[in-house]
Amino acid sequence: MLLWAVLSVFLGALLAPILHRVLGRPAGWLFAALPLDVLASAMPFVPRLLLEGEAYHTSLPWIPSLGVEFAVTLDGLSLVFLALICGIGALIFVYASKYLQSDGRLGRFYAYLLLFTGSMAGLVLADNVFFLFVCWELTSVSSFLLIAWDHERAEARKAALTALLVTGGGGLAMLAGFVLLVLVTGETQISRFSGDAVRASPLYLPILILVLAGAFTKSAQVPFFFWLPRAMEAPTPVSAYLHSATMVKAGVYLLARLHPTLGSTREWTLVVGGVGAATMVTGAVLAVTQKDLKRILAYSTVSVLGILTMLLGIGTRAAISAAVVYLVAHSLYKGALFMTAGTLDHETGTRDVTRLRGLARHMPITATAAVLAGISSAGAPPLLGFLSKELLYEAVLASPTMRTILLVAAVLSSALLVVVSVTVAYRPFFGGSPAAPKLPHEAPLSLWLGPSVLAASSLVFGVAPQWLGDLPGAAATAILGRPAPLEMKVWHGITPVLGLSVATLLAGVGLFRVLSGRQERLFDAATRLGAWGPTRVYDAAFAGLLRLAEWQTKRLQTGHLRHYLLVTVLTTVVLVGTPLLRSLPFSFSLLDIELPELALAGVILAAAAMATRSPSRLAVVATLGAIGISIMLIYVIFSALDLALTQIMVEALTVVIFVLVLHHLPRFVSRSPARVWVPDAIVSVIFGATVTFLILMSSTLYPEPILSEFFVAKGYAEAHGRNIVNVILVDFRAMDTLGEATVLCAAGIGVHALLQARTRKGA
Amino acid sequence: MPSVILRVVAPVLMLLLIIVSIYALLRGHHEPGGGFVGGLLIASAFSLHVLAYDVPSTRRLLRIAPHELMGIGLSIILLSGAIGLVAGGSFLEGLWVTVPVPGLGEVAVGTPVLFDVGVYAAVVGMVLMIILMAAEMNS
Numbered sequence: 001m002l003l004w005a006v007l008s009v010f011l012g013a014l015l016a017p018i019l020h021r022v023l024g025r026p027a028g029w030l031f032a033a034l035p036l037d038v039l040a041s042a043m044p045f046v047p048r049l050l051l052e053g054e055a056y057h058t059s060l061p062w063i064p065s066l067g068v069e070f071a072v073t074l075d076g077l078s079l080v081f082l083a084l085i086c087g088i089g090a091l092i093f094v095y096a097s098k099y100l101q102s103d104g105r106l107g108r109f110y111a112y113l114l115l116f117t118g119s120m121a122g123l124v125l126a127d128n129v130f131f132l133f134v135c136w137e138l139t140s141v142s143s144f145l146l147i148a149w150d151h152e153r154a155e156a157r158k159a160a161l162t163a164l165l166v167t168g169g170g171g172l173a174m175l176a177g178f179v180l181l182v183l184v185t186g187e188t189q190i191s192r193f194s195g196d197a198v199r200a201s202p203l204y205l206p207i208l209i210l211v212l213a214g215a216f217t218k219s220a221q222v223p224f225f226f227w228l229p230r231a232m233e234a235p236t237p238v239s240a241y242l243h244s245a246t247m248v249k250a251g252v253y254l255l256a257r258l259h260p261t262l263g264s265t266r267e268w269t270l271v272v273g274g275v276g277a278a279t280m281v282t283g284a285v286l287a288v289t290q291k292d293l294k295r296i297l298a299y300s301t302v303s304v305l306g307i308l309t310m311l312l313g314i315g316t317r318a319a320i321s322a323a324v325v326y327l328v329a330h331s332l333y334k335g336a337l338f339m340t341a342g343t344l345d346h347e348t349g350t351r352d353v354t355r356l357r358g359l360a361r362h363m364p365i366t367a368t369a370a371v372l373a374g375i376s377s378a379g380a381p382p383l384l385g386f387l388s389k390e391l392l393y394e395a396v397l398a399s400p401t402m403r404t405i406l407l408v409a410a411v412l413s414s415a416l417l418v419v420v421s422v423t424v425a426y427r428p429f430f431g432g433s434p435a436a437p438k439l440p441h442e443a444p445l446s447l448w449l450g451p452s453v454l455a456a457s458s459l460v461f462g463v464a465p466q467w468l469g470d471l472p473g474a475a476a477t478a479i480l481g482r483p484a485p486l487e488m489k490v491w492h493g494i495t496p497v498l499g500l501s502v503a504t505l506l507a508g509v510g511l512f513r514v515l516s517g518r519q520e521r522l523f524d525a526a527t528r529l530g531a532w533g534p535t536r537v538y539d540a541a542f543a544g545l546l547r548l549a550e551w552q553t554k555r556l557q558t559g560h561l562r563h564y565l566l567v568t569v570l571t572t573v574v575l576v577g578t579p580l581l582r583s584l585p586f587s588f589s590l591l592d593i594e595l596p597e598l599a600l601a602g603v604i605l606a607a608a609a610m611a612t613r614s615p616s617r618l619a620v621v622a623t624l625g626a627i628g629i630s631i632m633l634i635y636v637i638f639s640a641l642d643l644a645l646t647q648i649m650v651e652a653l654t655v656v657i658f659v660l661v662l663h664h665l666p667r668f669v670s671r672s673p674a675r676v677w678v679p680d681a682i683v684s685v686i687f688g689a690t691v692t693f694l695i696l697m698s699s700t701l702y703p704e705p706i707l708s709e710f711f712v713a714k715g716y717a718e719a720h721g722r723n724i725v726n727v728i729l730v731d732f733r734a735m736d737t738l739g740e741a742t743v744l745c746a747a748g749i750g751v752h753a754l755l756q757a758r759t760r761k762g763a
Numbered sequence: 764m765p766s767v768i769l770r771v772v773a774p775v776l777m778l779l780l781i782i783v784s785i786y787a788l789l790r791g792h793h794e795p796g797g798g799f800v801g802g803l804l805i806a807s808a809f810s811l812h813v814l815a816y817d818v819p820s821t822r823r824l825l826r827i828a829p830h831e832l833m834g835i836g837l838s839i840i841l842l843s844g845a846i847g848l849v850a851g852g853s854f855l856e857g858l859w860v861t862v863p864v865p866g867l868g869e870v871a872v873g874t875p876v877l878f879d880v881g882v883y884a885a886v887v888g889m890v891l892m893i894i895l896m897a898a899e900m901n902s
Binding site: 016326606641642645646649650652653654657660661663664720723724725726727729730731734735737738741742744745747748749751752755758 | 787791792793794795796797798799800802803804806807810814828830833834836840843844854855857859871873875876878879881883885886888889890892893894896897898900901
């Protein structure tokens with residue numbers, strides 16, 4: 001049932017444009033129900049999961065021969081992610097129905113968003129590595145489509161391409177890692193991987209590097225983080241959903257999912273912990289230098305993704321528990337903050353924080369939601385963000401390695417995140433008389449519902465963390481691979497951690513006062529410095545790739561048909577001829593050739609010779625026709641009637657096409673100069689010899705007609721056909737025929753395009 | 764420019780070619796024939812029409828644009844595969860039922876026949892698209 005609910009989301013994606021056209025505005029609310037349905041269909045398995053710790057497994061076959069199946073596991077980790085994806089997803093659909101109301105392509109937007117929801121749900125449920133990979137890439141593709149939503153703007157297209165290339169490249173590395181994992185363990189099911197076997201394997205390090213490449217690119221870790229701020233070109237609902245609450249956490253999810261398999265080694269702790277810490281600090285520092293609300297939030301998301309990665313890198317029970325709670329807290333408050341930022345943009349026409357002031361009076365509900373989310377984001381009591389930051393400090397204080405560095409980094413980043421929270425949640429709404437390019441009204445219900453629900457959840461779970469139940473504990477258990485129940489308390493007593501929290505808040509507020517007047521100078525400095533960041537490497541590599549493509553296209557695509565033929569023929573000769581040469585000499589006999597065949601061969605040779613000496617093009621066509629007809633007769637002699645029929649039809653249609661294009665061909669040259677025809681003749685002879693040897697080879701390789709007998713025996717019994725050629729085409733090898741038909745149509749479209757280009761040029 | 768004789772004979776020949784083409788398509792599973800040859804045959808029928816008359820009248824006679832035929836053909840192929848996937852268990856798996864047809868007795872109908880129809884449509888579409896475009900260059 002769970003699997004079908006996920007598939008129904010994809011079906012919804014297919015139907016979304018039509019449904020939106022028929023239903024109009026309420027369609028958004030309908031689509032919001034689809035992710036909720038996925039969550040509801042997971043509910044029956046939740047009590048057993050939480051009470052008895054028993055994960056739910058199910059699967060459908062997909063490509064059994066390759067060990068690929070739709071295998072699904074619902075454990076604590078999947079459930080936490082699924083709840084975030086589906087819950088926030090539903091709110092986003094409602095939000096988008098208003099936010100993009102005036103966009104005529106809203107139906108398609110829903111389709112992309114549903115495609116994302118379905119693939120993200122599949123990703124966190126998948127137990128089969130290849131199923132996971134497919135979902136992973138689907139999220140990248142839907143993210144690409146959504147970032148490039150305003151595809152008429154060059155920046156949006158560039159941002160989409162950056163995101164796709166970075167995450168897609170990482171995804172391919174991850175696939176290679178998965179293949180190695182499958183080779184080492186002999187399993188394709190993640191739940192059946194043996195961590196000890198993997199860690200002991202000499203392939204451990206390659207696997208780790210490849211998998212981490214996937215996780216780090218997706219979750220925007222140093223040095224790949226630059227795609228995420230660029231992705232803010234997407235409409236705000238997309239930024240709130242994909243690029244803060246869910247998709248960017250897929251990398252973190254992967255680390256968590258594979259922690260039992262790959263984790264708990266020195267390499268893991270050093271690389272994952274180190275990169276996470278570096279990302280945490282980099283993101284936080286860059287966030288305070290920005291002016292655009294969405295870019296501030298994007299960099300602070302990078303910072304939090306770094307925190308989550310670092311915690312998974314530390315890998316102790318305390319760190320894993322902290323990661324789970326931080327993950328939930330961040331998704332709730334960051335989703336809300338993004339939506340309020342979008343509302344501000346929607347209502348005032350700007351996202352520049354330096355131009356917004358004192359708007360709380362005009363939009364009280366939005367302001368309340370933003371402030372609540374901001375308090376959570378700053379890590380102040382009594383919201384969920386406070387609890388998650390306490391757990392973070394606890395985990396870092398108890399870290400077995402690099403304790404001092406990590407602690408300093410964590411406190412610094414948290415203080416900077418306080419600055420960010422004040423900037424995005426307090427500054428636009430308070431502090432003086434209202435200022436904005438366009439004074440706003442309170443947003444309508446669909447726009448404040450999402451942020452309010454998320455902010456209220458932050459508050460409720462912050463005051464009463466026990467309402468989260470055993471869920472965080474179950475998730476930590478799944479990540480750790482052994483029971484890790486988690487009890488959260490709002491009041492711990494006076495501890496070093498509480499002291500750190502207070503210090504962080506004070507430092508953050510102080511920093512805000514220091515920095516708030518210097519926004520412009522900070523922004524300029526960061527922009528100048530940013531030009532030397534990883535973006536520069538990416539842009540240079542991208543430009544280099546384009547230059548390489550241009551160079552090799554100029555070399556290979558000369559526009560002369562004879563060059564293409566030459567390349568094709570020579571490639572065939574090298575690829576086919578090399579193995580043929582190795583198998584020389586082989587024996588064959590020409591004794592069983594009969595007179596009619598010899599006569600036909602003579603005709604073919606004579607016609608071929610004539611074709612090379614013909615005075616006119618029409619004569620060449622006629623002689624080539626003679627060759628074709630003779631070949632058809634050979635087919636008839638060997639009673640290959642299907643081939644004969646096809647051959648004669650192709651000959652006839654070729655003549656028709658030829659007659660039609662005759663006038664448009666260049667002037668006929670009956671004899672080229674020697675420097676042209678001698679090389680051509682050499683190539684032709686070599687090609688002819690290769691093909692001849694190939695045919696002789698194939699007739700000696702299989703002296704017994706095993707294949708024909710198989711098809712004769714099975715043809716009628718299993719495929720209801722007595723014409724073996726046809727049975728092979730439409731049944732036994734139907735997949736090949738499908739491919740050929742597609743190639744045929746693609747070639748037809750190519751011809752169409754060429755002719756059309758010619759017609760236009762002529763006109 | 765086309766000869767009067769060709770104009771008079773073309774409809775008759777076309778009719779014959781079309782009948783033979785459908786015949787070749789339907790009997791293809793047991794005797795020589797099939798979707799590919801059938802498609803080429805009917806394409807040659809319409810090519811004859813182009814040579815005897817002109818492109819606009821052939822397009823009118825055809826009613827449906829060749830590139831649409833290509834799309835329809837590929838969709839039919841996919842559909843025949845999907846039927847196998849849903850009802851049989853794997854993509855493109857052949858499924859057969861026998862249907863009583865008056866005058867012919869029990870006739871076996873299966874997804875491979877549908878598959879062949881798809882090939883037929885795709886081939887016609889592709890060949891006619893090229894031929895009609897090439898003919899248009901002359902006018």
